[in-house]
Amino acid sequence: MTVTPAPSVEAPKSAEHAPSTSESTEPAAQPPHAPEAAESNPTAALHTTVNAWFDTHARDLPWRRPEAGPWGVMISEFMLQQTPVSRVLPVYEQWLARWPRPADLAADPPGEAVRAWGRLGYPRRALRLHAAASAIKERHCGDVPREHAQLLALPGVGEYTAAAVASFAYGQRHPVLDTNVRRVFARAVSGKQYPPNATTAAERKLARSLLPDDEATAARWAAATMELGALVCTARGPECGRCPIATRCAWRLAGSPAHEGPPRRGQTYAGTDRQVRGKLLAVLRDAVTPVPQTALDQVWHEPVQRARALDGLVADGLVEPLAGGVYRLPQS
DNA sequence: AAGTCGTGGGA
């Protein structure tokens, strides 16, 4: 059972939903001084309001369609780790068409996964997804497991991804705490502009407390809160005028106070090993035959850093060294 | 538990 953008599976709509005639989703239809998006029933549970919003605002993403299946959901979750939807879309389609089942991916060498990963970034994810496919084939007869613990045991699957697959692919009830949900909760409930840098026990507790009791409603709530964070309650420039819970948002009610404390994080990139690794791997991805050391030497001027980056790639299993100083993507 | 690990697009 897949969570689709179809009308909410929430139980009785009758008592909870006051007849709502306010269509406030079109920005152009808003008068210049329009108030915040009207909420049909301010006393309804948060999940009722957010899930209702999701009914009409969910994007039609391929991994939300029934034909995606659990494997499609898992592929999408790996690719979406730290990577925007727009860049995942084309690669996702290629992957699912080429490897429609976990066993199909497992049957190909890991280097093919790395190559097909293209420029999505963090190519270790490709390696881990390949390893996860092998584990699924071996341990679970080729089917993506349903149990959270079994999902969590797969390579590259952490707390978030395990909960996401269990929820989105199998309709289960799990707190799904990704960066979007954490931001929505930080604002709507905690009154902060941003969540803490690392997920805290308090956040998990909060997520657990907000989780609807009903399984199907909980699964939809997970997708709905993520979507709200991705489309409306964004990190920069949240569009509170379009938010279904703006009238109840603690951050908003507090006057939208700016983030306190040190800057959130600095993710420098230029000149780092990561950049060099990226350049080295790009050469190997585009090569049909093994690449000589001398060709790799062209991508970076500084020999010590260059060697360190290449060693790192080999250590990670992303590059396979062959005799004679030539390299290729891993065949095994 | 703070660092590491890619890439590209929007503000």
Place this chain on the structure above:
DNA sequence: TTCCCAAGACT
């Protein structure tokens, strides 16, 4: 141009 950040996992 520079900076920020986008459905995290792993060590």
